[in-house]
Amino acid sequence: MTTVPEPVTRLAAVLRADNPGPMTLDGTRSYVLRAPGSASCVVVDPGPDDAAHLDALAAAGPVELVLVTHRHADHTAGSPRLRARTGAPVRAADPDHCHGGAPLRGGETIRAAGLRIDVLATPGHTADSVCLVLPDDDPGGTVLTGDTVLGTGTTVIAEPDGSLGDYLASLDALEAVATRAVPGPATGLPGHGPVVDDLGQRVRAYRAHRHERLAQVRAALAGLGLDPAAPDAVDRVVAHVYADVDPSVRGAARQSVTAQLAHLAATDGRPGTGPADDR
Numbered sequence: 533m534t535t536v537p538e539p540v541t542r543l544a545a546v547l548r549a550d551n552p553g554p555m556t557l558d559g560t561r562s563y564v565l566r567a568p569g570s571a572s573c574v575v576v577d578p579g580p581d582d583a584a585h586l587d588a589l590a591a592a593g594p595v596e597l598v599l600v601t602h603r604h605a606d607h608t609a610g611s612p613r614l615r616a617r618t619g620a621p622v623r624a625a626d627p628d629h630c631h632g633g634a635p636l637r638g639g640e641t642i643r644a645a646g647l648r649i650d651v652l653a654t655p656g657h658t659a660d661s662v663c664l665v666l667p668d669d670d671p672g673g674t675v676l677t678g679d680t681v682l683g684t685g686t687t688v689i690a691e692p693d694g695s696l697g698d699y700l701a702s703l704d705a706l707e708a709v710a711t712r713a714v715p716g717p718a719t720g721l722p723g724h725g726p727v728v729d730d731l732g733q734r735v736r737a738y739r740a741h742r743h744e745r746l747a748q749v750r751a752a753l754a755g756l757g758l759d760p761a762a763p764d765a766v767d768r769v770v771a772h773v774y775a776d777v778d779p780s781v782r783g784a785a786r787q788s789v790t791a792q793l794a795h796l797a798a799t800d801g802r803p804g805t806g807p808a809d810d811r
Contacts (some may be wrong), residue, residue, distance in 0.1 A: 535588045537564040540727055541719055543647060543669045544676075547588055549579040551606060554780040557684065557724040560606045563676055564592045565666070567646025572596035574645045575620070576664060576676050577723055578610035586610050590617040597644045599636070600624035601678025602661040604690070607723060625653070626660040636662055654680045654706060656699025657687050665709055671716030675709060675731055683725020686741055688784040689791035696795040700742060707735040748773045749792045760793040769793065 537545035549560040560580065566573040574597045575589050589595070589610075595618040600608055603626050611622045611631055621633030638653025650665040657679045664676040679687050680702060689696050710718040710732035720728030728734045752758075752772040758765045766789050774785040 535584070537562075537588070537592050540721065541666075541669050541674050543567060543666050544674060544721055545592070546721070547585065547592075549582055549585045549606075551580045551582070554778070555688075555784065556606050557682070559724070561721070561723055561725075562589055563721060564589065565645060565647055565649070570646035572645045574599060574647065574649065575614065577601055577607040577678065578614045578622075580606055581609040581613055583613075586614050586617065589614060593618055593620075595620040597633070597642070598622040598631075599642075599649070599664060600629050601664065601676065601680075601723060602626075602658045603629055604658065604679065607678065624660065625662050629660075638662065652705060652709060654678075654702035656680065656689060656695055656702045658690050659693035659695070659698070661702070663706060663709075669719070672718045673709075673712070674719045674721060675706070676721045677706070677728075677731070678723045680706065681720055681722055681728060681731065681734055681738060683720075683722040683728060685725070686738060688787050691787050691790060694787065694791050696742070696746075696791040697798065699791075700739065703735050703739050703742075707732055707739075710735060745773070745788070746792060746796070749789065749796065753796070760797040765793055766790050 537547040539545045543565055545564045547562045552559050562579045563576040564573050572594045575595050576599045579585055598614055598620050608629050615622050615631045622631040623633035623636050624630050625636045627635045636651050638651055640651045642649040648668055652663040652665055654661050654663045661678055661680050663680055666674040689699055717730040717732060720731035749769055752769050753760060756768055769789050770786050777785050
C-alpha cells in the first residue's frame with residue numbers, strides 16, 4: 533500500500549485506500565488533480581474515514597477543493613475529516629455530502645488548481661452520481677468515473693435510488709464525451725480498479741452487457757411465467773440468471789435484478805417484447 537499518490541496521467545495521481553472487499557475490489561481510489569506547476573490540488577473522493585489515507589491526501593496539498601462522485605460511504609466517509617485537516621470545501625451533487633461548498637451541477641465547469649474540470653451528471657448507479665472530465669489531459673482527455681464505470685467488472689444499480697433507465701442514458705452521455713474529436717481515446721479513472729485506457733470502448737461494452745442481461749431477465753420471466761412486478765420475481769430471477777455468482781456479491785446481483793425488473797415494468801411490463809424497450 534502506497535502512502536504517496538502515484539501519477540496515472542499528466543494531471544492526475546491516485547492513492548488507493550486500504551479497504552478491499554467484494555464491492556470495493558482492491559480498495560477505493562482517491563485522486564489528486566493539479567496542473568503542472570500548480571501549488572494547490574483538487575482531491576476527488578476522499579474515501580473511507582481512514583486516518584493514514586486522509587493524512588496522505590492532506591500531505592499532497594495544499595488542498596484547494598474536494599469533489600465527490602457519489603454518496604456511497606467508501607467514497608465520502610473521509611470528507612469531514614479531510615475538510616477539517618485542510619479547510620478545503622467539499623462539493624457533491626447530493627447536498628448531504630457537501631461541507632462548506634455548493635452542490636455540484638451537471639454541465640458546470642470548475643476552475644481549480646490550474647485545471648478545467650467539467651461536471652457530467654451520470655445518474656444510474658446512484659441518483660447523485662457524476663463523472664468529472666479533464667478535457668485538457670493527454671492524449672484524449674480524462675474522465676473520473678466514480679462507480680459509473682469500474683476498472684474491472686461491472687457496476688451495480690444501487691438501491692434505493694439507482695435506475696437502469698438513467699444508467700443507460702448516462703452511458704450514452706459518457707460515450708459522447710469519451711469519443712469527441714480529440715487525438716486519441718479518452719482515459720477513464722475509476723473509483724475502483726485499474727485505469728481504463730479506452731473509455732469509449734469500455735462504455736460500449738458496458739451497454740452491450742446491460743442489454744444482454746435484460747434479454748436474460750426477459751427470458752427468465754417468460755420461462756418462469758412471471759410478471760416483473762410479482763412479489764417473488766426478484767428472488768426467482770436472481771436464482772435463475774445469477775445462479776453462478778459468488779455469495780459475497782449476491783446482494784449486488786439482487787439490487788441489479790430489482791433495477792432490471794423496475795425498468796421492464798416501466799417500459800413494457802410484459803416479458804418477451806423486443807430489445808427496443810431496453811432504452
